[in-house]
Amino acid sequence: MSFTLWHHPYSGYGQKAATAAYELGLPFELRVVDHTDEALMAEFRAVSPFGKMPALVDAEGRAFYESSVVIEWMDRHAGGGRLIPADPEAALEARLVDRVIDHYVGGPMNRIVQERFRPAGSRDPFGAEQDAQVLARAWDWLEERLSDGRVWAAGETFTLADCAGAPLTTYARRLVPFGDRPRLRAWHARLMARPAFMRALEDAAPYGDLMPAPPAQD
Structure with missing residues (x-):
């Protein structure tokens, strides 16, 4: 299981998602959002239509955004029940x-x-x-x-x-x-x-x- 995580390491919501990935022990490819790079931003907006971080792209190319949804995806694919309690x-x-x-x-x-x-x-x-x-x-x-x-x-x-x-x-x-x-x-x-x-x-x-x-x- 692999995924790409688009965010900027200084972003609060990006850190929220990164903290979840590290807590769950999930390896990921980081794509750093750089607003000065027009080509990169066009690629990012194709993933995150509102231009918000973080965004996650799974191995099948499906995109998920909004930090809480991204973390739910991570928790589910890490076995479930850790960051989103089973109860x-x-x-x-x-x-x-x-x-x-x-x-x-x-x-x-x-x-x-x-x-x-x-x-x-x-x-x-x-x-x-x-x-x-x-x-x-x-x-x-x-x-x-x-x-x-x-x-x-x-x-x-x-x-x-x-x-x-x-x-x-x-x-x-x-x-x-x-x-x-x-x-x-x-x-x-x-x-x-x-x-x-x-x-x-x-x-x-x-x-x-x-x-x-x-x-x-x-």
Whole structure:
């Protein structure tokens, strides 16, 4: 079983998929998305029609995109039941936390970053502040979710939700600090020590620091 994974190693959603592949021990061919290469981008858009990362192409040439779907494909082809729990209730919790992180951490984070790259005169500080408030609410939600003593985002095992949480919370806390949320901080520390995520960070290291915000100080 082989597949090609299109993403950029610095991309949060790309790291989400790469973390899953490393966690499952799946070898893959990396195609790095480079927006300056027109020929490459034409090939990429033929795989991912909305131009979003990551995208996966299997051995039969079928393309899958959206990070959570890509990870479901990986989990199934790795034998199933690891990143998407076999128990229906546990799987539902993993998908719920994954969706919250994608939409209410990754979504506002990306909008704030895009705002900072906009030229003067076209910025939307009101919208950026609204997104910062959404991030703060997401931190509160995660802190409360972790209050039952779970080790990982959705329970006692590392799942899809942690693959999302590792890169997206790492980047987003540079925009809106965790503050006084000890459970969130402890979970994030566990994510930073997870070998699969450490490998994804190593992949990103050669690209420097592309985040328009200082490293987290909280």
